[in-house]
Amino acid sequence: MADDRDQDPATEETSRVSVVREPRGVDDDEFRWHTGRQRPTGVQDAIEFIDVHKAFGRNKILRGLNMGIPEDKISMILGPSGTGKSVCIKHMVGLLYPDEGDVIVHGESVPHMTDDELFAMRKKFGVLFQDGALFGSMNLLDNVAFPLRQHTDKGEDEIMEIVNRRLLEVGLADAGDKMPNELSGGMRKRAGFARALVLDPDIVLFDEPDSGLDPVRTALLCELIKEIHEENGGAYVVITHDIMSARRVAEHISVLWKGRIVESGPAEELFNSENAFVRQFLSGESAGPLGME
Numbered sequence: 020m021a022d023d024r025d026q027d028p029a030t031e032e033t034s035r036v037s038v039v040r041e042p043r044g045v046d047d048d049e050f051r052w053h054t055g056r057q058r059p060t061g062v063q064d065a066i067e068f069i070d071v072h073k074a075f076g077r078n079k080i081l082r083g084l085n086m087g088i089p090e091d092k093i094s095m096i097l098g099p100s101g102t103g104k105s106v107c108i109k110h111m112v113g114l115l116y117p118d119e120g121d122v123i124v125h126g127e128s129v130p131h132m133t134d135d136e137l138f139a140m141r142k143k144f145g146v147l148f149q150d151g152a153l154f155g156s157m158n159l160l161d162n163v164a165f166p167l168r169q170h171t172d173k174g175e176d177e178i179m180e181i182v183n184r185r186l187l188e189v190g191l192a193d194a195g196d197k198m199p200n201e202l203s204g205g206m207r208k209r210a211g212f213a214r215a216l217v218l219d220p221d222i223v224l225f226d227e228p229d230s231g232l233d234p235v236r237t238a239l240l241c242e243l244i245k246e247i248h249e250e251n252g253g254a255y256v257v258i259t260h261d262i263m264s265a266r267r268v269a270e271h272i273s274v275l276w277k278g279r280i281v282e283s284g285p286a287e288e289l290f291n292s293e294n295a296f297v298r299q300f301l302s303g304e305s306a307g308p309l310g311m312e
């Protein structure tokens with residue numbers, strides 16, 4: 020799998036996700052900010068992208084993406100709109116497959132899984148999709164119970180006990196009989212969070228949990244993510260545009276641009292990065308390599 024890929028002698032000793040190959044037919048200058056730097060930690064990452072290419076027609080989205088998501092940390096993937104952050108999340112759960120390269124979850128290649136293996140693998144994940152995705156025709160109790168009814172043989176009493184505990188955790192203990200359209204945006208996000216956690220997932224993916232929330236609700240949601248991570252552990256992947264959210268919760272950050280990682284590592288290092296693009300993006304300044312293209 021990874022062992023037969025070309026290795027750059029300069030990076031041979033580092034983890035395999037550190038290997039960066041220039042994509043063919045791309046202006047080198049565009050990638051002058053991409054370091055793809057990734058230090059070996061000695062521990063296998065929960066999720067690895069290895070040289071992943073993905074295009075939709077002629078629209079090349081991922082262009083040799085190498086990215087590791089560490090075990091047991093809250094990781095953030097940051098990057099401008101339309102860079103392929105949601106596309107990354109869909110690769111992690113096997114909703115999209117790479118044109119080239121590999122996506123590895125807990126050591127197993129997602130694109131090589133059979134349907135049964137994929138179904139089993141997805142139970143490891145709790146996912147909060149960008150568009151909310153509560154079932155509009157079900158009340159909150161049934162929404163949160165849905166994965167338990169679909170994926171487990173648990174009886175109704177046990178299911179309701181778990182659902183009520185999860186709703187209590189996210190501050191929606193009294194809203195179980197409400198329909199999604201009776202809830203505010205923030206409540207819907209929290210309900211989606213409760214549903215994402217209901218199978219005790221090893222990996223939780225949040226696609227812009229803070230979009231459409233006011234700053235106070237965003238701060239509260241960040242606190243909730245941290246608290247629940249502390250309690251449950253696991254690899255959390257949070258996608259956001261919001262630098263304040265990143266400062267609040269990120270332990271590990273990967274900055275994505277033009278289909279590749281510019282830089283990744285512990286959050287405090289990224290916030291002190293000397294890379295011009297990373298500095299510009301994390302400080303939200305208009306001056307720098309990132310323009311309105």
Ligand SMILES: Nc1ncnc2c1ncn2[C@@H]1O[C@H](COP(=O)(O)OP(=O)(O)OP(=O)(O)O)[C@@H](O)[C@H]1O
Pocket residue numbers: 075078080098099100101102103104105106107149
């Ligand atoms: N299924 C698809 N078919 C065709 N094009 C797609 C598909 N999914 C995504 N794209 C395209 O891939 C690009 C990246 O999309 P993606 O949703 O991953 O961006 P993003 O980084 O999540 O952006 P945002 O921050 O705005 O959510 C976009 O140009 C989008 O139009």
Ligand SMILES: [Mg+2]
Pocket residue numbers: 104105106149226
């Ligand atoms: Mg997105």
